[in-house]
Amino acid sequence: MTTQNVVVAGVLHRMASCYKYLGAKERFRAIAYDVASRTVNNLQCDVAIYKDDKKSLDELNGIGSSIADKIIEFLKTGKILKFEELKKTVPEGLLDLMDIVGFGPALIKVLYEKLRIRTRDQLVKALEAGRLEGVRGFGSKKIENMKKGLQLSSEAQSRLFIWDALKGGNEILDAIRHLPEVKKAELAGSLRRGKEIVADIDIVVMATAEDRQRLATKITKLPQVAGILAAGDTKVSVRLAASQAQVDVRIVTAEAYGAALLYFTGSREHNIRLRTIAREKGWKLNEYGLFDLKTEKYLAGKTEADMYKWLGLQYIPPELREERGEIEVAAKHRLPVLVTASDIKGDMHLHSKWSDGQEDIETMAQYVRKTFPGYEYLVITDHSPSERIAHGLTADDFVRQFVEIDKINHRLGTDFLKKGVEVDILMDGSLDLPDRLLRQFDWVVASVHSGFTHDNTQRLLKACDHPFVNCIGHPGGRLLGTREAYTVNWEQLMEKAAATGTALEINAQPERMDLSDELVKMAVAKKVQLVIDTDAHALSQFDCMQLGVTIARRGWCKKEAVLNTCSWREISQFRNKKQKMPRNK
DNA sequence: GCCGTTTTCGGCCCGACTGTTTTCAGTCG
Numbered sequence: 001m002t003t004q005n006v007v008v009a010g011v012l013h014r015m016a017s018c019y020k021y022l023g024a025k026e027r028f029r030a031i032a033y034d035v036a037s038r039t040v041n042n043l044q045c046d047v048a049i050y051k052d053d054k055k056s057l058d059e060l061n062g063i064g065s066s067i068a069d070k071i072i073e074f075l076k077t078g079k080i081l082k083f084e085e086l087k088k089t090v091p092e093g094l095l096d097l098m099d100i101v102g103f104g105p106a107l108i109k110v111l112y113e114k115l116r117i118r119t120r121d122q123l124v125k126a127l128e129a130g131r132l133e134g135v136r137g138f139g140s141k142k143i144e145n146m147k148k149g150l151q152l153s154s155e156a157q158s159r160l161f162i163w164d165a166l167k168g169g170n171e172i173l174d175a176i177r178h179l180p181e182v183k184k185a186e187l188a189g190s191l192r193r194g195k196e197i198v199a200d201i202d203i204v205v206m207a208t209a210e211d212r213q214r215l216a217t218k219i220t221k222l223p224q225v226a227g228i229l230a231a232g233d234t235k236v237s238v239r240l241a242a243s244q245a246q247v248d249v250r251i252v253t254a255e256a257y258g259a260a261l262l263y264f265t266g267s268r269e270h271n272i273r274l275r276t277i278a279r280e281k282g283w284k285l286n287e288y289g290l291f292d293l294k295t296e297k298y299l300a301g302k303t304e305a306d307m308y309k310w311l312g313l314q315y316i317p318p319e320l321r322e323e324r325g326e327i328e329v330a331a332k333h334r335l336p337v338l339v340t341a342s343d344i345k346g347d348m349h350l351h352s353k354w355s356d357g358q359e360d361i362e363t364m365a366q367y368v369r370k371t372f373p374g375y376e377y378l379v380i381t382d383h384s385p386s387e388r389i390a391h392g393l394t395a396d397d398f399v400r401q402f403v404e405i406d407k408i409n410h411r412l413g414t415d416f417l418k419k420g421v422e423v424d425i426l427m428d429g430s431l432d433l434p435d436r437l438l439r440q441f442d443w444v445v446a447s448v449h450s451g452f453t454h455d456n457t458q459r460l461l462k463a464c465d466h467p468f469v470n471c472i473g474h475p476g477g478r479l480l481g482t483r484e485a486y487t488v489n490w491e492q493l494m495e496k497a498a499a500t501g502t503a504l505e506i507n508a509q510p511e512r513m514d515l516s517d518e519l520v521k522m523a524v525a526k527k528v529q530l531v532i533d534t535d536a537h538a539l540s541q542f543d544c545m546q547l548g549v550t551i552a553r554r555g556w557c558k559k560e561a562v563l564n565t566c567s568w569r570e571i572s573q574f575r576n577k578k579q580k581m582p583r584n585k
Numbered sequence: 586g587c588c589g590t591t592t593t594c595g596g597c598c599c600g601a602c603t604g605t606t607t608t609c610a611g612t613c614g
Binding site for chain 2: 019026027028029030031032033035036061062063064065066067101102103104105106107136137138139141142145189200202230231232234235237248250263264266268271272274275276278279284285286287288
């Protein structure tokens with residue numbers, strides 16, 4: 001669905017690069033094309049729906065009449081005449097280099113005009129032959145950095161999945177916090193906003209002005225650091241030994257800590273809006289604080305809350321700072337109170353040794369009760385028979401498992417454990433366990449584990465119609481970096497889920513994150529009941545609940561929209577209500 | 586090229602670090 005968006009955004013981005021190449025007189029045009037490119041890239045729907053609707057396209061942020069025409073031209077003809085013209089004056093082969101660290105428009109212009117280099121290959125050969133040495137502006141370090149940049153860009157894209165980035169980030173954050181000069185330190189950047197994939201790890205550190213330089217040096221010498229990319233006394237960039245991830249550390253004073261945190265958390269688009277608001281009020285906003293434009297007087301900067309207050313906005317949680325309407329809503333002080341990890345009362349999708357989990361049920365129960373004291377219930381949901389590879393249980397197995405669960409509950413003196421199942425949705429939308437068994441479970445998660453190349457809408461709709469199905473597990477079926485999500489008509493599925501009293505899962509496994517934040521936002525708007533699950537197969541995976549909560553928060557999700565913030569009594573009511581609904585068939 | 590509840594013209598976020606060169610341009614985030 002979004003492939004077309006990526007293509008269109010790519011063309012606009014390349015046009016922006018062309019205008020950057022053309023120099024100062026075109027620089028604002030370049031910015032305009034970049035903004036439009038990002039808008040298309042962030043679009044929640046397929047850009048193709050605007051093919052015959054210039055008016056709506058024009059209304060999008062950063063897309064005016066002229067760019068709207070060009071997008072429509074591309075959608076209809078597959079090219080943009082203006083872009084074809086631009087390519088005649090700009091060395092197209094070098095355009096892509098502008099996305100590499102260290103390669104800007106001025107550099108590729110010099111390469112082309114002085115050395116007639118117009119492709120990446122020619123550049124690599126020129127570097128190997130030493131043709132750049134002695135050319136004015138190309139010192140030995142610059143040439144070295146160009147080689148490094150090229151090398152890095154040809155290696156696998158160094159983007160990190162959030163769960164890995166969090167691990168690396170928290171590890172070095174912890175080391176930084178232990179340095180005596182550090183008063184405070186926090187993760188910032190897209191990691192703090194909870195994006196699925198991040199490019200680097202940002203950290204903001206508070207220290208006194210006198211300590212900054214010494215601290216910067218110490219940070220570069222931490223054992224986690226494998227290489228130094230840049231090191232001033234307020235900014236340090238290093239590469240982590242473990243993951244090769246880039247870490248940008250900013251060291252600021254207490255006066256500027258909130259401003260720096262705000263600035264380095266982003267998003268870029270969010271910041272630009274904030275700065276514009278400051279401007280309109282006669283102030284200037286930067287990473288050091290909020291200042292009066294004329295007198296330079298410092299107005300605020302110690303905390304993020306201060307900054308938002310001065311700007312007349314409600315505090316905006318990091319997960320919402322994506323310039324997706326949060327500023328307008330914050331101006332009216334109408335932001336939703338987002339769900340938090342402490343609201344969660346239990347995990348409703350996990351696997352024991354009975355199928356493909358690593359632990360026995362009692363060990364999990366004891367671990368979770370100790371580690372998550374706020375939890376009131378834990379639903380064991382092992383696989384059904386079709387999942388042979390995951391040792392799916394037969395109907396008889398489940399009956400035996402019921403007995404075991406009762407015994408453990410009895411031993412622990414609680415009813416903490418609930419009887420559940422992750423039942424397979426077969427190709428025709430039916431389930432692989434009989435109704436007489438399904439009705440005995442406390443909770444039934446139904447999931448697709450086959451037919452990933454099909455449009456699975458009908459299968460999922462049929463599962464929602466089943467009276468004993470309470471939740472659709474990992475509804476999109478994607479595995480990040482491995483398998484694309486299968487095709488689903490989300491409008492239809494969400495409307496069906498809401499109408500039938502079927503919950504949709506936010507599966508918090510790091511390689512799933514399914515529903516995605518964008519789909520959560522859509523589900524919230526359609527009043528679908530959500531459940532945040534870890535799908536844990538090992539004790540350590542119960543920690544992923546935090547990740548699921550982050551996804552929910554990015555989807556503007558309130559506590560009320562998440563079923564497992566409720567007591568078990570309320571969850572039983574949710575289940576009973578569906579069973580009593582009049583059936584279509 | 587976009588945008589506007591002072592504006593349809595004249596703005597457009599802003600500062601740090603690097604490298605190469607003697608005072609700054611280019612690039613990044």
